[in-house]
Every structure is written in C-alpha cells, then in structure tokens.
Amino acid sequence: MNNFRITAILALTALGLGGCTDAGVAPPPPENLRLSVKAPATVLGKVNHEVLHIISAKVLLKEIEFSQAGSEDSVEIESGPQVVTLNLDAKITEVTAVRIRPGVYDRIRFTIHKPEDSEQVSDSTFKSGESGNQRFSLVITGLYHDTPFTFQSRESTHQELHLTTPVTVSDDGTVNVTLKIDPYLWFQANGLVLDPFNQTNEIDSLIKSSFAEAFRDNDRNGDPD
Numbered sequence: 001m002n003n004f005r006i007t008a009i010l011a012l013t014a015l016g017l018g019g020c021t022d023a024g025v026a027p028p029p030p031e032n033l034r035l036s037v038k039a040p041a042t043v044l045g046k047v048n049h050e051v052l053h054i055i056s057a058k059v060l061l062k063e064i065e066f067s068q069a070g071s072e073d074s075v076e077i078e079s080g081p082q083v084v085t086l087n088l089d090a091k092i093t094e095v096t097a098v099r100i101r102p103g104v105y106d107r108i109r110f111t112i113h114k115p116e117d118s119e120q121v122s123d124s125t126f127k128s129g130e131s132g133n134q135r136f137s138l139v140i141t142g143l144y145h146d147t148p149f150t151f152q153s154r155e156s157t158h159q160e161l162h163l164t165t166p167v168t169v170s171d172d173g174t175v176n177v178t179l180k181i182d183p184y185l186w187f188q189a190n191g192l193v194l195d196p197f198n199q200t201n202e203i204d205s206l207i208k209s210s211f212a213e214a215f216r217d218n219d220r221n222g223d224p225d
Contacts, residue, residue: 031097038222039086054142057086057183062113069106106166164215178217185210
C-alpha cells in the first residue's frame with residue numbers, strides 16, 4: 001500500500017515559505033479531501049413515551065484509507081487511532097482533512113478499533129485498564145426507560161464501503177466525503193428496541209452492519225450531492 005498522505009502542517013509550512021508562484025498564482029489548498037460523519041437526530045420509542053435516547057456516541061477508528069477506482073491501490077489518510085464523537089443534532093462532524101494524490105476513488109476502508117495493550121488513546125473512556133474487558137472500540141451513553149446507561153463494545157472490525165458514486169479528487173479543489181452513521185440502528189432488531197444493559201452479540205453485529213453508506217457531500221449538508 002502506497003501512502004501519499006501530506007499533512008496540513010507541512011502544506012501550511014510550504015505556503016509560508018513559498019507564497020505565490022512566479023506567475024502570481026496562489027498555490028493549491030493544503031488539503032483536497034475531507035472525511036466527515038453524520039448521525040441523525042432521533043429517539044426510539046412510541047409517541048410521548050421515549051424508550052431509548054442516546055446522549056453521546058464515540059467510535060475509535062484506525063487505518064482510514066481511500067481506494068482508487070479499478071485498482072487495489074489505496075491512500076491512508078489517517079493511521080489512528082482516531083476518536084470520532086458523533087454530533088447527535090444532525091450536523092456533520094469533520095474527522096480529518098488531508099492532501100492526497102489526485103485521482104478517482106470509489107471505496108473507503110477503516111477499522112473500528114479496540115486499543116491494544118500498549119496503545120495510547122487520547123480519550124480514557126476507551127481504555128479503563130489493560131485487560132481485554134477494559135478496552136473498548138465504541139462507547140455510548142444514554143437513557144433507557146429514563147434510566148442512564150453506558151454501552152461499551154469490545155469488538156474490533158474491518159469495514160470496506162463502496163461510495164455511492166466514485167469521487168474525483170483534484171489538485172486545486174477540496175472534496176468532502178460523508179460517512180453516515182445511525183447509532184439508533186445499533187439498538188433495533190425486528191421492530192424491537194434492544195436493551196442496552198444486555199451486552200449481547202446481537203448489538204455488536206448490528207454495529208458492524210450499520211456502517212453502510214458513504215458519499216460525496218461537498219455542500220456538507222449530510223446528504224449525497
């Protein structure tokens with residue numbers, strides 16, 4: 001795998017040193033690809049009787065890559081681990097902004113990651129100890145029938161999503177790709193709301209299958225362009 005990532009810090013340094021070109025044309029922006037996530041604002045339950053309400057949802061992502069169309073070549077845009085806190089008021093959250101090689105990309109790959117024993121994570125909620133039962137890939141807090149709960153997944157999983165439409169990353173513009181994540185899908189099965197106090201494999205399976213949609217979203221409104 002070829003890694004063509006150029007960090008924004010290096011690009012900004014180059015801008016400061018080089019300024020404009022001899023022809024008076026400004027250099028390209030420091031990044032040409034942004035990755036964002038969007039979670040819908042909703043609750044689960046009957047009218048006037050809320051069953052499940054998510055207050056916060058955080059996911060630990062690692063090894064985020066974009067793959068070129070018609071090729072197995074990929075560009076790693078974030079090695080991680082990267083804590084992604086979902087914005088639950090339906091606004092998008094930017095995960096990272098980078099500069100990569102121009103081209104057409106049609107897939108995104110990433111790992112929902114449980115920290116290794118010696119791995120440092122910026123958010124202590126993902127690692128309360130060294131044993132496997134004290135490290136988490138996903139942490140959710142909320143209310144279930146008005147009772148506070150914390151759900152912690154201990155599963156790691158690799159994901160590969162095909163973009164709704166391949167995106168073209170150019171030298172002189174910035175493309176935004178939005179990954180849609182609905183945390184309420186993690187607690188729904190066959191029309192029923194699952195009990196978050198019951199840490200079952202069923203919820204972990206729903207988490208894996210819920211990461212299913214990514215698309216170009218240059219106006220950053222959370223919907224496909």
